[in-house]
Amino acid sequence: MIASGRLSQRTLAPWIFLLPGIFMFFIYVIAPIFQSINVSFYSWDGLGEKVWVGFGNYIELFGDEAFYVSLKNNVLWLLFFMLAVPAGLFIAIFLNQTVWGIRLYKSLFFFPFVISQVVVGLVFVWFYNPDFGLMNIILGWFGIDPIAVLADERYVTYGIIAAGLWPQTAYCMILYLTGLNAVDGEMIEAARLDNAKGLRMLWYVILPQLKPATFIAIVVTVVGSLRSFDMISIMTDGGPWGSSRVLAFYMYEQSFSEYGFRMGYGASIAVILFLIMMVYITGFLYKMYRDERGR
Amino acid sequence: MYPTPIEKTSYPVRTAYKIFLPISLLIWLLPLIAIFMTSIRGAGDINAGNYWGWPTSFDLIENYTAVFVNTPMLDYLFNSFKVAIPTVIGAVFLSCMTGFALAIYRFKGGLILFFIFIAGNFVPFQILMVPVRDFSVSLGVYNTTLGLTLFHIAFQTGFCTLFMRNFIKALPFELIEAARAEGVSEIKIFWYVVIPLIRPAIAALSVLIFTFIWNDYFWAIVLTQGAESQPVTAGLYSLNGQFSSAWHLVSAGSIIAALPPVLMFFAMQKHFIAGLTLGAVK
Known part of the structure; x- marks a missing residue:
């Protein structure tokens, strides 16, 4: 009797522990995904009746020039944001020493990551300002005329990405610093005896051991690049003329803005963004699954 | 440990590292330092376009109080x-x-x-x-x-x-x-x-x-x-x-x-x- 009571307690217990978490996660995260997919098949201003339009929103999307501008910018973000990974590695190697005060240096290098993206955005608006921004003052020393980075369609996205790279590089740096701490000292000594040095050592001995750090750095950088909303909203509000929008921003703009509430159309953009993200999520889960089975 | 510990390198390399370390930090945090310096300037400097010169007055307390009051x-x-x-x-x-x-x-x-x-x-x-x-x-x-x-x-x-x-x-x-x-x-x-x-x-x-x-x-x-x-x-x-x-x-x-x-x-x-x-x- 007692044994069976124990056993049923053990089958029931996980569900009791899980219930509150599942409940919250279901109503705020899982269900909304399906609701959004559903809304994307309607034309809806958020208040009145929803009108079924089938794939109408998606068809409109594929003829919408702003959609392609946003998509192109998303690709730029994905590509150039990846620079945070090697940059973070570089700084980590630079700082992986034991000189006096190095701990404080490491913390201060990490600093930008702790600050809100809103503040980082404001800091860089300031930095890029054509009249008094620090960047243009420095360019001036080299005789280069001021560049209004954030008002120029050609540069604006790159300017915002560069600002975003600042905290992201700090994040990758801290991942690599932790990784470098755990690198096997004996292997390095052995490699030194074999005359491995500098870049060769880095490539053949160190980087393979940093694989877990690299994996996480890439995952967080991909996620970060697809969540570039904050910086864009603060720095340019999508401008000039919508040229710095990304899908996340365009979606927000379509859903609630002066252009009117186009929730259905916004939802269809969100679904596209979600599908792009799903590729990464699936890859990540696949790797987790392999690791789980390997245990 | 990777890279080679700085104590084991030659004297010039070691010195160069120790000099460059604070400079690199300064460059890295430059945008933040700039914003902090601006936050202690007076309105006069801002209106006169004096963003980078020596502040004509240090208004740290005034500015921060103004943010909370206004x-x-x-x-x-x-x-x-x-x-x-x-x-x-x-x-x-x-x-x-x-x-x-x-x-x-x-x-x-x-x-x-x-x-x-x-x-x-x-x-x-x-x-x-x-x-x-x-x-x-x-x-x-x-x-x-x-x-x-x-x-x-x-x-x-x-x-x-x-x-x-x-x-x-x-x-x-x-x-x-x-x-x-x-x-x-x-x-x-x-x-x-x-x-x-x-x-x-x-x-x-x-x-x-x-x-x-x-x-x-x-x-x-x-x-x-x-x-x-x-x-x-x-x-x-x-x-x-x-x-x-x-x-x-x-x-x-x-x-x-x-x-x-x-x-x-x-x-x-x-x-x-x-x-x-x-x-x-x-």
Whole structure:
């Protein structure tokens, strides 16, 4: 009797522990995904009746020039944001020493990551300002005329990405610093005896051991690049003329803005963004699954 | 150790490193130093375009006081705390339980459930935006700190579950088996055996979540409007619009908004980094 009571307690217990978490996660995260997919098949201003339009929103999307501008910018973000990974590695190697005060240096290098993206955005608006921004003052020393980075369609996205790279590089740096701490000292000594040095050592001995750090750095950088909303909203509000929008921003703009509430159309953009993200999520889960089975 | 320890290199290399280290830090933090320097200038300097020269007056106290007196900054800060602290408590509490359940018990659907939590954590916010906003309106919590908090608790539970589950999975399982053999009930195992062991994870998650939530901007502008409910990130955006060219005040406001997570980071650095880098080493 007692044994069976124990056993049923053990089958029931996980569900009791899980219930509150599942409940919250279901109503705020899982269900909304399906609701959004559903809304994307309607034309809806958020208040009145929803009108079924089938794939109408998606068809409109594929003829919408702003959609392609946003998509192109998303690709730029994905590509150039990846620079945070090697940059973070570089700084980590630079700082992986034991000189006096190095701990404080490491913390201060990490600093930008702790600050809100809103503040980082404001800091860089300031930095890029054509009249008094620090960047243009420095360019001036080299005789280069001021560049209004954030008002120029050609540069604006790159300017915002560069600002975003600042905290992201700090994040990758801290991942690599932790990784470098755990690198096997004996292997390095052995490699030194074999005359491995500098870049060769880095490539053949160190980087393979940093694989877990690299994996996480890439995952967080991909996620970060697809969540570039904050910086864009603060720095340019999508401008000039919508040229710095990304899908996340365009979606927000379509859903609630002066252009009117186009929730259905916004939802269809969100679904596209979600599908792009799903590729990464699936890859990540696949790797987790392999690791789980390997245990 | 990689790279070669600097003590083992030649004298010129060593000296060059020691000289370049502070310079590189200065360059790295230049944008921040600039904004701080601006925040202590007087309005006269700003109007005269003296952004980089020596300040004609040091108005640190005046500027920071002006931000608090002339703007709802205090309300914004208070709202941020009202969102961040309950979110930390809620998300950590929920995920201790979910993480425990997913790490300790083998049951059908356990792994799938775990994967759903992970996947949900990576979902782009935009696909949740419209339904979450509608749901908050229908609950009557739209434009309240409570509404924002409820969403954050739910969303952060995904990440926290991943974190807690992996942490608990790495604990020695024999402890739990020994407790079971003693006849200790499952709930008591959770409370008296597991919780004391995962204190470091709780600390790490708390500082991380606090920082994430404090710095959240997207949900702040989707779910709140106005100084009575807006947290400081959203508030800063509206202040930036109002002040337009009063850069000394905008920068003072930015510094104030950045301060709590920065202090938190320096106070709890070890936990913060442990939390961020979990999984960076095998």
